[in-house]
Amino acid sequence: MVFGNWSDPSADPGRPVAYVPASVRRSAKIVVAGGFGVGKTTLIGSVSEVAPLRMEEPITEESTGVDDLRGTPGKTTTTVGMDFGRIHLAGGSLALYLFGLPGQIRFRPLWEDLTEGALGCLVLADTRNLDACHGALTLLEERGTPYAVAINTFPDAPAHPDAELREALALDPATPLTRCDARDRASSLYALITLAEYLTTRPAATHLDPLESLR
Amino acid sequence: MTGPRRDPDMVRPYVRTGGQIRPRADVRLESVVIAANGPTGALAADARLVMRLFAPGDGDPGGGGPRGGGLAVADIAAALEMPPSTVRILVSSLMDSGHLTSPPSALPDEPASDVLQEVLRGLRELV
Numbered sequence: 054m055v056f057g058n059w060s061d062p063s064a065d066p067g068r069p070v071a072y073v074p075a076s077v078r079r080s081a082k083i084v085v086a087g088g089f090g091v092g093k094t095t096l097i098g099s100v101s102e103v104a105p106l107r108m109e110e111p112i113t114e115e116s117t118g119v120d121d122l123r124g125t126p127g128k129t130t131t132t133v134g135m136d137f138g139r140i141h142l143a144g145g146s147l148a149l150y151l152f153g154l155p156g157q158i159r160f161r162p163l164w165e166d167l168t169e170g171a172l173g174c175l176v177l178a179d180t181r182n183l184d185a186c187h188g189a190l191t192l193l194e195e196r197g198t199p200y201a202v203a204i205n206t207f208p209d210a211p212a213h214p215d216a217e218l219r220e221a222l223a224l225d226p227a228t229p230l231t232r233c234d235a236r237d238r239a240s241s242l243y244a245l246i247t248l249a250e251y252l253t254t255r256p257a258a259t260h261l262d263p264l265e266s267l268r
Numbered sequence: 269m270t271g272p273r274r275d276p277d278m279v280r281p282y283v284r285t286g287g288q289i290r291p292r293a294d295v296r297l298e299s300v301v302i303a304a305n306g307p308t309g310a311l312a313a314d315a316r317l318v319m320r321l322f323a324p325g326d327g328d329p330g331g332g333g334p335r336g337g338g339l340a341v342a343d344i345a346a347a348l349e350m351p352p353s354t355v356r357i358l359v360s361s362l363m364d365s366g367h368l369t370s371p372p373s374a375l376p377d378e379p380a381s382d383v384l385q386e387v388l389r390g391l392r393e394l395v
């Protein structure tokens with residue numbers, strides 16, 4: 054892992070920050086999604102060229118009161134963490150940001166911000182709990198964000214043939230399905246390459262307005 | 269972002285952004301900004317915190333430009349421990365007021381397919 058340049062942490066009150074090199078002429082982003090604990094943070098850490106950072110967005114959820122024993126609408130604030138890292142490509146002229154977010158339907162507003170302008174999404178799945186990525190798949194389809202699925206291979210996870218996995222996840226035949234070890238940089242990069250290959254070759258690549266499907 | 273939110277049960281705190289509730293469409297989490305030689309007038313506390321990240325430090329190692337270099341909205345949110353939705357709006361305001369700007373070398377928006385090709389080529393070079 055190559056770490057970026059750090060400002061003196063005593064110079065400002067916040068956390069240290071790695072500035073974007075002056076060579077960067079444009080930025081882009083890819084989202085890394087999946088259920089809780091599926092390896093999103095690990096994958097981002099494996100490929101990032103700067104120390105991965107974390108953002109926190111508080112969300113307020115209002116319960117409808119239906120299952121509130123006191124009968125009053127409740128309000129709870131939860132903080133949702135989003136990890137991200139950065140890779141510098143094309144001779145340092147392109148900063149590719151990778152953002153990780155659990156695919157929970159109740160995180161929809163965060164998903165809107167995250168998928169806006171995203172090139173695509175890598176969905177991590179764990180065969181011990183395939184259902185955990187359904188939230189991510191639902192949100193991505195709503196947003197019209199193209200995605201590839203990578204099975205993160207945990208040692209005690211059952212191995213299934215691709216056809217069964219595709220069926221269980223209800224994947225479109227064109228959607229790439231690959232495997233990776235999120236702890237391994239090259240393996241994680243190959244999963245991202247699988248996604249990027251799909252993004253460059255799929256016919257819809259000519260019209261990439263993520264909001265279009267919502268209009 | 270256009271149209272109403274689809275989940276009315278969820279609201280986000282906009283109180284820190286001086287009432288502005290919607291970021292500019294071109295200010296996304298990955299958008300990189302730098303300090304502009306703009307006005308130095310009084311700013312609200314949160315906006316001042318953002319601008320401090322762009323102030324030149326002693327022996328600034330960033331090397332990214334005259335005032336510390338560029339940062340994406342996400343980098344600012346992480347550094348200041350502020351919600352990214354708030355930072356998007358703060359950065360939008362600071363761009364509108366001339367305090368922040370896009371890097372001078374920034375390329376104009378290009379067809380997404382060009383960026384995709386560059387990402388694919390770049391990732392392949394890394395393995």
Ligand SMILES: Nc1nc2c(ncn2[C@@H]2O[C@H](COP(=O)(O)OP(=O)(O)OP(=O)(O)O)[C@@H](O)[C@H]2O)c(=O)[nH]1
Binds near residue numbers: 087155206233234236
């Ligand atoms: N064997 C194996 N373990 C992994 C792999 N990827 C992640 N892990 C481990 O799984 C655990 C969870 O990984 P995280 O990267 O924190 O998962 P996450 O998706 O970010 O989790 P949340 O942010 O809590 O949703 C960690 O203990 C990792 O070390 C993998 O590919 N193989």
Ligand SMILES: [Mg+2]
Binds near residue numbers: 093094095136153
């Ligand atoms: Mg995580």
